[in-house]
Amino acid sequence: MNLEVIHIYHINDLHSHFEHWPRIQHFLAERRKWHRDAGEECFLFDIGDHADRSHPLTEATHGKGNVELLNEAGFHAVTIGNNEGITFPFDDLDHLYDQRQFDVLLANLFYKDGQRPGWLKDHAIYETKQGVKIGLTGLTANYTHLYDLLGWQTQDPFEALKEQVTLLKGKTDILILLSHLGIHDDERIGQEFPDIDVVIGGHTHHILHEGKMAENTLLTCAGKYGMYVGHIRLTVDTAGRIVEKKAWLYDTNDLPPIDDEEEKVNQLYNCGKDILSATVVSSQSNEISKEDLAILLCKAIQDWCQADCAFMNEGLILESLPSGKITKYDLLKLCPHPINPAVVELSGAELREVLVQTMDEKWKNLQIFGLGFRGKIMGKIVYSGIDVKKENDYYRFSIHGSFIDSEKIYKLAIPDMFTFGRFFPSIFRAKTKHYYLPEFLRHLLEWRLGETEKQTVH
Template sequence: MRIFHTNDIHSEYENMERLSTFLKRSKTEHDLYLDSGDVGDLKSLTVIGSKGEVSATLMNYLHVDAMTVGNNESELGQEWVELMASKMPLLSCNLKNLAGEDLIGLKSSVILTKNKIRFLIVGTSPFYGADLKEGVYNFFLELDGLKTLEPIQQIQQEIDKYKGQYDICILVSHSGIETDEYLAKSIDTIDIIIGGHSHTQLNEPLMVDNTIIVQAKSYAEYIGCLEFEYVENKITDLSYQLISLEGEEKDKAFKEQVELCNEEAIKQLNLPVAHIECLDFDLIHECHLVNFICDALKEMYPCDLSLIYHGIVSHQLVGDISKMDLIECSPSKLNPTFIKAKGKQIRDAFELSLDVDYCMQSGRGPGFRGDKLGTLGFSSNVKIINNQLFIDGKELDDNQEYSIMIDDYLQRGARYPSLKTQEKDAKFFKGFIRDVIEENLRNQRCFELCRIKRRT
């Protein structure tokens, strides 16, 4: 019996072309091919433009037998997960809507028979973070109408439900190697865990008690192959290969599938959403585009002030604007975020933003997909006079607490560390900063506010 497996492909389509060649040559009707999630990635225009449907199309082309829902699959929200589940064998026993109800079409598990062996295959999505911290993914999943439940009880329910109806239990897990080891120790009836999420390269299986754990790194650079005999209700003669796909030829037919999906996605993204007057851009100096973002944030979400770093965007916007224009201008996956901070924290960040060399450094950090960091911009109720901050006409008070709209890059303390705020003390909102721009392109008030100078 052979089980092929991949995980965390993240829209690396060229590598998938090699994966397709390998599977066409190697996989037979007697084998299983399982994937542990994060096939798609919002870095891909094809994923964004197709609302993720490309992942289902391509995995069906590869004849995947079952796949679990990763955090990247979840990021497009409940509607898309349900759409994908209607088109392919998608599993998760612990991903639910906000009411704790099952998603339409999403199965917790499936029983498949290969070589007269009955496999119970259970899927699970991420719940634990580092050091097994509970529920860390729900801060953002809940913005999209989803949440994950603690997986142990959910997995055990599937095992109990189908007791006597299967021979081997496989958990297809997008949880990370640390959590997989914990699950193996907690549930002694899981025979095999096909892992993902932590991008771990396991050159040989990890044995935890009687559970076999495998994971195949990421990006379709490798495919794992677990081979064994099943004799007298036991897995025997176990062997494993982590196979590099580097030398495989690219499947031209698979590439054609990608190109068809991409063509339609780009067509959708290029449709105009608004026609606007010029919103100019500068990385270091005050500019209309960053002012616009700050004013839009303050208009949408009540707060004392809003601020954002100029590197969240890369160039001006003018004329007919499409979703593609907005993605190219602001590619980062960063959410509008509400925090509270003392005036001293704001002042420290502002003073850092006055250092041109500091602002010209790379903005690399969680969720950031731009280039340079840039200085800080502020909402129109903030005035900067001789490098002193005034909010609604009053000088910034170091000891006063202010409510602020930023993004989760700043909330995490990236590059402007004084603004770092614990997730439990922040509030996150649906969509990315580019969605804030799009939503306000027809808001004349934001265009008027953005032309009010902040610095004198």
Template sequence: METLRILHTNDLHSHFEHFPKIRRYLKQVQETAAADQVLTFDAGDFMDRSHPLSDATEGQANIRLMNDFHYDAITIGNNEGISNPHAVLERLFDHANFPVLLSNLREEDESWPAWANDYKIIKTKKGTRLALVGLTAAYPMTYGPNHWQIKMLGETMDRVLPEIAGQYDCLILLTHVGLRMDQWLAKHYPEIDLIVGGHSHTLLEKGVKEGRTWITQTDKWGNYVGDISLEIGDDHKIISIKPTTVPVADLPSQAGDEAEIAALYEEGQKMLQSRHVADLPEKFKDDKLAAIDVSLEAIADFAGTDLAMLSTGLFLTPFKGGLINQFDLQHALPHTMHVVRTTLLGRDLWRLVMEVEKNRHFLENYPLVGMSFRGKIFGQVYYRGIKYDPMTRNVFVNGQLLDPAEEYRIAVLDHYVLIPFFPTLAIVGENEFLFPQFLREVVGDYLGRKYPMKKEGEFIEERAERAEKRAENRGS
């Protein structure tokens, strides 16, 4: 008989505060387990650009830290595949010491990404053949504009399974598709023995079984580590699969953990603070509405529209007056959302405004989670170029009464297309997802053009003027 231990993580999202404990636990099991062999996997969304160090290094810091986890294979999530521009993902794994498995993503020309493997078949120390297949969430709406071809799950499995038929004893999927789609895969492809999953942030403390397939997932953010025991017979057939999860909070801390965690944050903070963006006038100091107004201008300019829409919950802090850097922007707008240019007939734009106004008070303090949102509440909606008269229910566009038959273009966010509160955007909107910049980069570029930083000579002259004014004030 053969025994295996499979350790696994998912949806770490750059929560480096858990990395020291996770690293020690993985190393301990990898080095001391009584099993014949230990394998370690990750099921995607390991990076999140709301952490300063991930943002500053475009994920390279994540790879550096994950190399210490000694993964045998990983797959990617939507945070790696969509939140990163195409070029960033192309070089993300240049220094990884683990293989990336991904069967359902290709380049625009149908070629395989240089950094990914279609699948992998490994042989254990006792000769059992394990087929490993990686799948990520299939979002053509957003992968397409980012210059990738995403393949549907069924289409991919129908291609891969015949290719690997007869080459394995045990079939394991690493998936970032969510529990519901994992259950669909298990139902439609019962030859799958084990799914190591992610994406839906589901805690399956002891796993769940769908038919003959075990499905595992470990919540999110490194709160848990998955630990699975497998028994395999001498004929290389699986006898048993026993999934468990280990709460990271229960693992012992060590001296130096807090200092390591703080150092990672400070490293990213310093890198971003060194990258200046704009020199803002004093009116921006502690004024969130000023930040919203200029951000509405920014996304409208980026999308080439007169109209725009944003919500206050996106802005975790106001902008400040004076020099603003990338850390300031990252702190204020941590979300990896993209601008969408939506074309609507006037009658549909009117309906969108009615949806906003109907939900306005409900959404003001509504707690929101997921879909790239990194704030706490949705907040109030503000428009650019649109006025609503609640007494008559009329909508005015750039001062003119809306024409039901005319086409209008409005800049919104992919977030608004995905959430359920404004269905008009998804149902009848002609939505163009604009890549590669995401929200804070769009805003930062616009601020840099509208409020450019002074040249060194101008700073010296300005300081001299201020000193002269102070001297005058003292004299008076």
């Protein structure tokens, strides 16, 4: 029997961690040549969150530097993650892939009028030399409300997948999903969609060293930050049926470093740094400490959102602000998070409960991961519009001089990470939440510093 071997290499959730990108690109180039010389098919796929605005190159080029890197590496198709989808303003995402040399596959994103962007395909069909037809589609996590605020419309990914399977089933021999949904949804897809042969995953940063079978569907994922490159080998018979599925990961620490690797990585960083050299404040008279910056930002969050009060964690500020000229790069370094301001409406009783919880000493050194946070520890909580007095073991809180009224509804401004995490149950359960997009916290800090400079000048 004449069998065909198809090789797929994949990465996911790079988050602009380019530390190993030069060796990853070199490895993929070698593998493509190796398989081509052997007469075997080879495809390269990225499963989203390649771009992360915490890196100067991504921030400075609005993600187009990432697209250029994917072009240079010869990727065939990508899907988008939430870092592409909901951290870039509408126009930035709509033009992110203008210079792409690959397919962007995503079945559940649309303009508000229901049309698909011209840079996006709901599916693609690739045909091998022996005539095997591979159908691919992509899905991304369905943050409906946030996409809506940015000007996009999304569809439930499972409904979108049903439509794509119906479209592709009779036209293809193999069905592959590029899924930026996370391991739990991938497992559900394996159980509910027997026609899907392979789900290449991302979003939850899981590591499947040899893949995982969910019914008859092979699930794969390669962790995060370019720590691994995934490899899938499909062996197909003359009728286009898969007779063997294999998956494994390559640890990029074990790949041989290339010449001038550190220099190439630094070039990517410095390229972005140079573009971000635009001055935000022309003359900062004194250095501002991290604690004072946190207080300044907290007040800015309250004012921007026109809220009654605000709090935030000091760990969102990673560095002090030096004296002298302040640039966009300086602000990126000290506040790199893709976190937006948000407002929750709480009763006075709920607000008091939350504020008591913020008094806990655990926050100061609590390590946290995810939720857009790019620091290491939470840091102590700072406040704006909130006064705290402790009498024995009892806290008394007042908002602008008046004690909290248990029945009154208050607007509390916070970093949006507190609405997603379960740090404060009353905030997590709040029925009324308002998100302010596309501004990040560093943009509010830039706004406040600019306002302060204007007042100083005048």
